Amino acid sequence: MNKTLKTAVAFVIVGIDIAWLGMILANYAQLYEATDYTATGTLLRGIDSLTKPSTYIFLIALAGFSLFSGLAYRMADHEVAKKVKGSLPVFRFASVAVIVALVSLAIFAISAFFASFNVYGPNKGIGDQLLGVYLPIVLAAAICVVLLLSATVYRKSEVKVEAVSQEQKKAKREAALAFVYPIVGTTIALLIGLTVYSARRENPQVWIWVLILAIVGGSIAMGTIYAARTKSNTPKSRAVTPKKSGSAALSLNFVLVVIFVVIVTLMSFTFGISAVGELGLWQQIGDRPGEYVINAVTPAWFIKSMLPALVILALVNITASIAVRIRSIVSAG
Numbered sequence: 498m499n500k501t502l503k504t505a506v507a508f509v510i511v512g513i514d515i516a517w518l519g520m521i522l523a524n525y526a527q528l529y530e531a532t533d534y535t536a537t538g539t540l541l542r543g544i545d546s547l548t549k550p551s552t553y554i555f556l557i558a559l560a561g562f563s564l565f566s567g568l569a570y571r572m573a574d575h576e577v578a579k580k581v582k583g584s585l586p587v588f589r590f591a592s593v594a595v596i597v598a599l600v601s602l603a604i605f606a607i608s609a610f611f612a613s614f615n616v617y618g619p620n621k622g623i624g625d626q627l628l629g630v631y632l633p634i635v636l637a638a639a640i641c642v643v644l645l646l647s648a649t650v651y652r653k654s655e656v657k658v659e660a661v662s663q664e665q666k667k668a669k670r671e672a673a674l675a676f677v678y679p680i681v682g683t684t685i686a687l688l689i690g691l692t693v694y695s696a697r698r699e700n701p702q703v704w705i706w707v708l709i710l711a712i713v714g715g716s717i718a719m720g721t722i723y724a725a726r727t728k729s730n731t732p733k734s735r736a737v738t739p740k741k742s743g744s745a746a747l748s749l750n751f752v753l754v755v756i757f758v759v760i761v762t763l764m765s766f767t768f769g770i771s772a773v774g775e776l777g778l779w780q781q782i783g784d785r786p787g788e789y790v791i792n793a794v795t796p797a798w799f800i801k802s803m804l805p806a807l808v809i810l811a812l813v814n815i816t817a818s819i820a821v822r823i824r825s826i827v828s829a830g
Contacts, residue, residue, distance in 0.1 A: 502825060509591055512598070520766055546625050547626055548625050552633050560640055570647075597759070598644060605633075605637050606687065634688065635688075646677070678716045766806075778792070
């Protein structure tokens with residue numbers, strides 16, 4: 498297993514760790530963002546606006562995961578193109594990471610879209626709406642577009658030719674549009690829904706939903722059209738298709754490794770978020786109204802609650818690294 502493949506595996510693991518750390522920090526920030534009001538509606542604590550630090554901490558965490566996953570994918574893809582032995586398992590591992598990153602960004606954008614409903618008030622200005630809701634959705638969509646194009650249309654494993662024909666240029670352009678149209682169309686549809694809700698301060702009516710879904714469906718249809726045109730215009734020798742290697746047992750093992758990494762990583766997220774949640778609690782003293790208190794981070798809390806989550810994350814890192822490296826060595830023969 499050469500240095501490039503080892504680096505690719507390490508990049509995926511670093512991306513997972515960045516995502517984990519960002520999620521924990523974002524949940525900790527939310528402890529201070531939670532609002533509390535008096536009986537007359539006066540804000541006692543928290544952030545009474547749409548623009549919140551936790552939103553951008555989440556986005557930065559996913560962007561970091563996407564960046565390192567994308568880099569790992571391109572490095573492994575380049576080794577596959579050079580037919581380096583043992584590169585295919587690393588390529589598959591990085592491919593899974595890219596898919597998870599794309600799904601996570603999509604969930605983030607959709608969550609930001611629906612979480613904004615029933616929050617706007619007359620005191621919320623356009624600047625707060627743009628920074629708190631619109632900009633995170635647009636940035637998430639932009640990251641998705643860049644990651645998709647980097648992992649598909651502009652792959653390093655493409656056959657390099659000295660003279661690129663007009664048909665090949667057209668095929669690459671249409672392939673890019675096949676991926677961009679659905680993402681851009683869905684983003685525009687979400688922004689339209691937010692704009693209508695912001696203007697009328699009520700959930701979009703049925704015909705607005707019809708318009709939103711029509712835009713989403715149309716963008717997907719346009720992407721399908723360009724994908725079909727790309728297939729008909731692309732020379733058969735344009736891309737390198739890695740050959741399958743390894744036995745059925747190794748293939749099953751890889752599936753189990755992926756399942757293990759996904760499930761155990763989610764467990765680590767859950768334990769870490771639960772540990773952060775323990776820091777914030779309501780205290781009731783006598784007949785007085787309850788008071789929300791955020792406890793300080795202490796060594797006792799860290800060992801009891803946060804350390805298990807870190808140990809589980811370390812277990813994921815070690816298991817994934819060893820499993821992928823062993824598969825790479827076995828694949829190299």
